[in-house]
Amino acid sequence: MTKARKAILARLKSAKQPISVTELAKQLSDFCNPVTVYRNLHYLENNNLATSFVLHCSDHGTERYYSAKEGKGHHHWFHCESCHQFIDLGGCFYTEQMRQFETEHGFTVHDHTFYLTGICEDCKQELGS
Amino acid sequence: MTKARKAILARLKSAKQPISVTELAKQLSDFCNPVTVYRNLHYLENNNLATSFVLHCSDHGTERYYSAKEGKGHHHWFHCESCHQFIDLGGCFYTEQMRQFETEHGFTVHDHTFYLTGICEDCKQELGS
DNA sequence: TTATATTTGCAAATGACTTGCAAAAAGCAG
DNA sequence: CTGCTTTTTGCAAGTCATTTGCAAATATAA
Ligand SMILES: [Mn+2]
Ligand SMILES: [Mn+2]
Ligand SMILES: [Zn+2]
Ligand SMILES: [Zn+2]
Numbered sequence: 001m002t003k004a005r006k007a008i009l010a011r012l013k014s015a016k017q018p019i020s021v022t023e024l025a026k027q028l029s030d031f032c033n034p035v036t037v038y039r040n041l042h043y044l045e046n047n048n049l050a051t052s053f054v055l056h057c058s059d060h061g062t063e064r065y066y067s068a069k070e071g072k073g074h075h076h077w078f079h080c081e082s083c084h085q086f087i088d089l090g091g092c093f094y095t096e097q098m099r100q101f102e103t104e105h106g107f108t109v110h111d112h113t114f115y116l117t118g119i120c121e122d123c124k125q126e127l128g129s
Numbered sequence: 130m131t132k133a134r135k136a137i138l139a140r141l142k143s144a145k146q147p148i149s150v151t152e153l154a155k156q157l158s159d160f161c162n163p164v165t166v167y168r169n170l171h172y173l174e175n176n177n178l179a180t181s182f183v184l185h186c187s188d189h190g191t192e193r194y195y196s197a198k199e200g201k202g203h204h205h206w207f208h209c210e211s212c213h214q215f216i217d218l219g220g221c222f223y224t225e226q227m228r229q230f231e232t233e234h235g236f237t238v239h240d241h242t243f244y245l246t247g248i249c250e251d252c253k254q255e256l257g258s
Numbered sequence: 259t260t261a262t263a264t265t266t267g268c269a270a271a272t273g274a275c276t277t278g279c280a281a282a283a284a285g286c287a288g
Numbered sequence: 289c290t291g292c293t294t295t296t297t298g299c300a301a302g303t304c305a306t307t308t309g310c311a312a313a314t315a316t317a318a
Contacts, residue, residue, distance in 0.1 A: 002296060033298050038275065054191055056183040062191055078236055087234055105216055106250030107207055114243045121235030131265065162267050167306065
């Protein structure tokens with residue numbers, strides 16, 4: 001495992017929330033090239049060391065966010081469109097319902113996306129109201 | 130209301146599922162410019178005549194999909210990554226849970242995204258297995 | 259119909275993400 | 289350690305959805 005690879009994985013592990021590639025590349029900018037970040041994130045995801053999802057935020061547009069995959073299963077998140085922090089909503093609670101949909105409609109689910117966007121408690125206060 | 134606007138809204142209304150801007154622009158290509166499609170979709174959404182969401186499909190990448198907003202509330206969808214058709218999962222059933230999350234975490238939800246991706250029944254057969 | 263406001267097309271820009279290619283680093287055998 | 293093979297990296301350039309500036313065309317108001 002190369003040092004760029006190690007650094008990226010370490011950064012993902014130390015984060016308590018998903019990070020966008022843009023942000024990650026910025027943080028590692030004097031360590032490696034953005035292209036290397038992209039390539040290694042693919043590598044990490046293919047090797048089950050990381051997971052990602054695509055989220056659209058009004059300020060930052062559409063980006064892919066990554067987290068390290070350490071034991072704990074699939075989580076869902078709330079994203080604050082003011083401070084851009086994520087709040088963990090806990091483990092996935094849709095497995096049952098997805099099975100239901102599968103039998104009901106005959107399709108096979110490969111993946112699912114669920115997230116909330118809005119304003120977090122702290123930002124509500126800072127922005128008054 | 131201009132004729133481009135009317136044509137776009139008509140197309141959205143006649144569709145029984147969300148359409149990507151790319152697809153919509155292609156369908157209306159000898160009628161108006163893609164830029165006009167983009168601009169009018171923004172107009173329609175701002176005026177509550179259409180809704181949209183961003184979805185990532187392995188084949189087509191990340192795109193925004195639009196539907197006409199005719200009475201019926203917010204729906205969720207399954208997207209087939211083989212034939213790229215959407216299957217309606219019915220009206221939104223998360224309002225209750227979102228209120229729950231709001232009180233639990235103190236944030237205010239402005240929007241939410243939920244969708245499934247996979248292979249539809251027909252495509253499973255065609256692709257054997 | 260004329261004046262004013264809005265919309266359209268075209269060309270160019272943006273921004274996330276990918277790709278070709280040659281140099282650099284990592285793995286491996288001796 | 290050393291020479292050799294494989295993988296990874298950086299750089300430049302490309303792709304693709306979406307946006308923007310600007311002047312011409314169209315719609316709306318007077
Ligand atoms: Mn954000
Ligand atoms: Mn698709
Ligand atoms: Zn916040
Ligand atoms: Zn299908």
